[in-house]
Amino acid sequence: MDSFQIDDDLVRSLVREQHPDLAGLGVREVAGGWDNQLWRLGDELAVRMPRTERAPSLLRKEHRWLPALAPRLPLPVPTPLRIGEPSARFPRPWTIATWVPGEPADRAPISHDRAADTLADFLTALHVKAPAEAPVGSDRGVALETLADGFERMLEEVAAGCLAVDLRNVRNVWNEAVAAPDWQGAPVWLHGDLHPANVVVSDGTLSGVIDFGEMCAGDPAVDLAAAWVLLPAGAASRFFDAYPHTDDAMIRRARGWAVSKSLFLILMGQNGDRGLPGGKPWGPAGRAALDRVLASIQAGTDLQV
Numbered sequence: 668m669d670s671f672q673i674d675d676d677l678v679r680s681l682v683r684e685q686h687p688d689l690a691g692l693g694v695r696e697v698a699g700g701w702d703n704q705l706w707r708l709g710d711e712l713a714v715r716m717p718r719t720e721r722a723p724s725l726l727r728k729e730h731r732w733l734p735a736l737a738p739r740l741p742l743p744v745p746t747p748l749r750i751g752e753p754s755a756r757f758p759r760p761w762t763i764a765t766w767v768p769g770e771p772a773d774r775a776p777i778s779h780d781r782a783a784d785t786l787a788d789f790l791t792a793l794h795v796k797a798p799a800e801a802p803v804g805s806d807r808g809v810a811l812e813t814l815a816d817g818f819e820r821m822l823e824e825v826a827a828g829c830l831a832v833d834l835r836n837v838r839n840v841w842n843e844a845v846a847a848p849d850w851q852g853a854p855v856w857l858h859g860d861l862h863p864a865n866v867v868v869s870d871g872t873l874s875g876v877i878d879f880g881e882m883c884a885g886d887p888a889v890d891l892a893a894a895w896v897l898l899p900a901g902a903a904s905r906f907f908d909a910y911p912h913t914d915d916a917m918i919r920r921a922r923g924w925a926v927s928k929s930l931f932l933i934l935m936g937q938n939g940d941r942g943l944p945g946g947k948p949w950g951p952a953g954r955a956a957l958d959r960v961l962a963s964i965q966a967g968t969d970l971q972v
Contacts, residue, residue, distance in 0.1 A: 673716045677757065678706050682714065685751050686763065699771065699864060702880060713745060713766045716757070723759045725880030726750075728802055730762055733879050736856060742789050743767045743875040767875035769867030772897060773952055776863065778871040783894070783902040785873045787909035790890055794855040797884035807859040808885020811845045811923050821930040828937040836961055837926050844923020847916040850886035859883050861893040862928060863952050873897075888920035895925040895959045903963050922960055929957035 675694055683690040692709030699705065702722035703715040717723050730747040737746040744767065751761040769775075806814060818841055825832055858865075859881035867875040891910065894903035907913045936950015 673704050673718060673757075675706070678714055678716065681751055681754070681757055681761065682708065682763075684754070684756070686749055689763070701864075707766060708763060711766050712748070713764050714751075714761065715745075715764065716761045717759045722880070726760060726762050728882065729764075729879050732801070732882060736793070740789060740792050740876075742785070742873065744879065745877050767867055767877050769869045769874040771864050771877075772866045772868050772873075773863035773949075775868045775871075776899070777866075777868055777873060777897060778899060780899065780902050780905060782872040783898055783906040784909050786893060786898065787906050789873070789876060790858075790887070790893075791911060793858065794887045794890070796853045797856045801854070801856065801884040802882070803854070804857075804859055804881065804883035804885060807881055807883050808854070808857045808887075808889050810849050810886075811841075811920060811927075814927065815845065818927055818930070821927070821934060825930055825933050825937070828934075832933075832957065833961060836964070837930075837957070840922050840926050840960060840964065844919050844921075844926075847919040847923075850888065850917075850920070854884035855887050857883055857885055857887060857890050859889060861890055862896055862932065866897060886920065888917055889924045891917065891921035892924035892928055894921065895963065896928050896956045898959075900959050900962060903959070922964075925960045926957060929953045929960065932956065 675696060679690075679694050682692075682694070689708060689712070692712065693707070694714070695707050697705040697707055697713075700715075700718075702719045702725055703717050706714040706716070708714050715726060717726060726747075729745075730750055733744065734746055737744050743765070745764040747762045747764045749763040751757075751763070753759055806817075822834060822837065822841075826834055858876065858879060860878060861876075865876065865878040866873055867877060891907075894906040898906060907918060930953065932949045932953025934953075936953060
């Protein structure tokens with residue numbers, strides 16, 4: 668994280684200098700965010716200010732690609748409208764985007780089964796063939812076997828943290844995912860980072876998707892892990908019924924991504940939730956997701972395709 672101060676006064680001055688037609692709108696900080704700090708700008712806009720070294724490239728990527736994708740997505744997403752250039756006041760680019768109303772799912776978890784259909788509709792619309800020049804992720808949408816060393820390290824760290832986890836079954840899920848046939852289709856557009864802090868909820872169901880900084884092209888299984896990472900227990904089978912082109916290999920790879928994401932969230936909790944932006948309870952969210960994956964296997968409900 669950066670050491671320089673980003674506050675209301677800085678955001679107001681940058682908007683006034685570079686986008687004076689918006690200077691009359693109110694500015695107020697929104698808790699949360701990892702790579703970027705977020706401010707409301709009036710009622711319908713948001714300012715995203717990068718606070719990590721990698722954040723500017725993520726914002727530029729969103730600014731390049733998301734305006735073309737957003738119009739055909741069935742849920743609101745933070746569409747970039749303006750870009751702020753580096754200046755003497757602030758040395759990095761920043762963006763103004765549409766505000767997506769709702770509460771982040773890490774604060775207001777999804778509770779309605781109908782969210783499975785909503786998520787499936789959203790990912791069906793997003794997962795279309797990406798152009799050849801689309802960004803490619805090094806650790807998203809790739810073959811799981813390339814991430815095997817990192818997975819083993821996470822599993823060992825979780826075990827060392829004295830958290831009671833069914834390590835044998837977790838490793839079995841991962842091994843089955845790695846052994847599943849790779850994605851044979853063309854690379855499709857991916858969100859790449861679907862977890863509870865990156866979706867918003869209204870009335871207990873999914874109402875928007877945010878933070879596309881990891882968007883890239885590849886195997887859709889990484890996004891399908893959201894069936895367990897985001898949805899309530901027992902909803903994964905409904906999701907896979909609604910998502911087209913589902914097969915055994917896809918679900919097994921998605922499960923592998925889900926246990927990997929769950930372990931990552933658990934480790935963030937073990938390393939100190941209170942040190943993270945907004946004090947987000949990552950550990951419990953990761954454990955709940957892991958429990959949902961393992962429960963679905965025990966029940967045998969997700970492979971009815």
